[in-house]
Amino acid sequence: DIVMTQTPLSLSVTPGQPASISCKSSQSLLHSDGKTYLYWYLQKPGQPPQPLIYEASKRSSGVAERFSGSGSGTDFTLKISRVEAEDVGVYYCMQSTQAPLFTFGPGTIVDIK
């Protein structure tokens, strides 16, 4: 089974500054159909997760432009260009290349300094 890891596990950011989270998979997430099924979610305090990025680099509907995803193969990155107070929460990466199994990373806690 594919194992997902994230670094750092926690991050404290000054508002207006950038932030970056790394997600690595134990196997390549490039599917035989040419797509990469890597997703990013944000779980704000007391809420269910909400989608941010799909297929590694595409922003989900309604997601602010300050969020961007990049990467390929086994290495992926979520970047926030300028962190805002509302961005606090836990960020998860998830793979579904190995469907029917879905695997989440351990999560990265982001808070504001």
Add this chain to the structure above:
Amino acid sequence: QVQLVESGGGLVKPGGSLRLSCAASGFTFSDYYMSWVRQAPGKGLEWVAKISTIGTTMDYTDSVKGRFTISRDNAKNSLHLQLISLRADDTAVYYCARGGLRYFDHWGQGTLVTVSS
């Protein structure tokens, strides 16, 4: 707008059973795979089960195979998860999520299942 509302959680003894439900609205329920994802207290997310649009294909994470059964009623726009032989490590918030082919684009607020004697 898409709404997913879970119900059926509660306190149950080890070895006990529970049936979770998810009422869906705001979209054509029968067009979508549906899933259950859980989150143990203070822990990360774990996909549990998924079901195809017409309910003919189901998949489960290994730790719940043989104990949990996912089902759906497209006429009633509802998703269910039958939990039996519950263990302490099944304690979690169980989220109903739209999707199951590749990702989950809408989530309910969750229902808490606590397994304790």
